[in-house]
Amino acid sequence: MNDLIPAGLSGEALWLPVVFLALMGFAILxxxxxxxxxxxxxxxxxxxxxxxxxxxxxxxxxxxxxxETWLVxxxxxxxxxxxxxxxxxxxALYLPVALMLLxxxxxxxxxxxxVKARDSHKxxxxxxxxxxxxxxxxxxxxxxxxVVTGFVPSLVNDVxxxxxxxCLAAGYGLLGAGWLLIKTEGMLQAxxxxxxxxxxxxxxxxxxxxxxxxxxxxxxxxxKWFSLPNIFFLAPIPLFTAALFLACWLFLRRLAHDADEGNxxxxxxxxxxxxACTVGIFVLAFNGLAVSLFPYLxxxxxxxxxxxxxxxxxxxxxxxxxxxLPAILVYTAFVYRVFRGKTRALSYx
Numbered sequence: 341m342n343d344l345i346p347a348g349l350s351g352e353a354l355w356l357p358v359v360f361l362a363l364m365g366f367a368i369l370x371x372x373x374x375x376x377x378x379x380x381x382x383x384x385x386x387x388x389x390x391x392x393x394x395x396x397x398x399x400x401x402x403x404x405x406x407x408e409t410w411l412v413x414x415x416x417x418x419x420x421x422x423x424x425x426x427x428x429x430x431x432a433l434y435l436p437v438a439l440m441l442l443x444x445x446x447x448x449x450x451x452x453x454x455v456k457a458r459d460s461h462k463x464x465x466x467x468x469x470x471x472x473x474x475x476x477x478x479x480x481x482x483x484x485x486x487v488v489t490g491f492v493p494s495l496v497n498d499v500x501x502x503x504x505x506x507c508l509a510a511g512y513g514l515l516g517a518g519w520l521l522i523k524t525e526g527m528l529q530a531x532x533x534x535x536x537x538x539x540x541x542x543x544x545x546x547x548x549x550x551x552x553x554x555x556x557x558x559x560x561x562x563x564k565w566f567s568l569p570n571i572f573f574l575a576p577i578p579l580f581t582a583a584l585f586l587a588c589w590l591f592l593r594r595l596a597h598d599a600d601e602g603n604x605x606x607x608x609x610x611x612x613x614x615x616a617c618t619v620g621i622f623v624l625a626f627n628g629l630a631v632s633l634f635p636y637l638x639x640x641x642x643x644x645x646x647x648x649x650x651x652x653x654x655x656x657x658x659x660x661x662x663x664x665l666p667a668i669l670v671y672t673a674f675v676y677r678v679f680r681g682k683t684r685a686l687s688y689x
Contacts, residue, residue, distance in 0.1 A: 352655075406675050413664070447476065473512075482504065484508065489558065504546075517536035564631070
């Protein structure tokens, strides 16, 4: 990696961009996990009954705004700390970003309107909520695929990006099902076990396919993962990921047995485990991606040092981040503590 660091670069000009990359990565990971489960709940609504839909929406209602704050923080850090990369990335991702925002707008509008809508109109808002969730999830995966392939236009890269979009949607569905296991009870909780089992298989197949395809579409990533001694240092990431998939499958099989037997106590005892395993899978996958891309923001074109703002600007923003980031963490923790426990159907009456 030393050959990628500009000659003569040292001190704060060397490490400040790394700090901001870590902060930006943390914000994006927090968004993917937290907003991922409420996107997943939206995706699973297509399989739920009308009464179940109300409960499902209620499970994510109090956390909605707090979850999406992390996306704003991550994009804001990219804009301020790496302005050149922000311009290049947003230009290359203009269409999927616009579609993602459309999906998020559809979700937000449908979330509020479905509660007050007439009975004849409610199915329309439910479908729009699902459509917005699906559009946002798939476009986020497409953006990730475009980043991995360095924004090089080709049919192979487009298919690869769509594959990542499908994989991410399945992963969000798994997060959503895990969240429903924690927040619901009764028949809906039992159905969430079945949904989680299906999404787990799809997510595992998707991650396996993406893990094989990524080194093929990017020679640099292939070199980083399969050269010596890197292969020995990086091997724990896929091994631990496989172990978490196995653990999640075993927990879900146990929960499915408890659901079939009507063992509510057993369901409650381990209801948190699939969600925890899924979060671990996402964290490991994100770390694997970070290892693959570092220190590039645009692979093979722009490193963090090539595109970083002046050190004086970074120091100024770092002071602000030191205030804003803890505030968001405290607010998020407070919201999750206040609205802990099981959820009932959403109502404004």
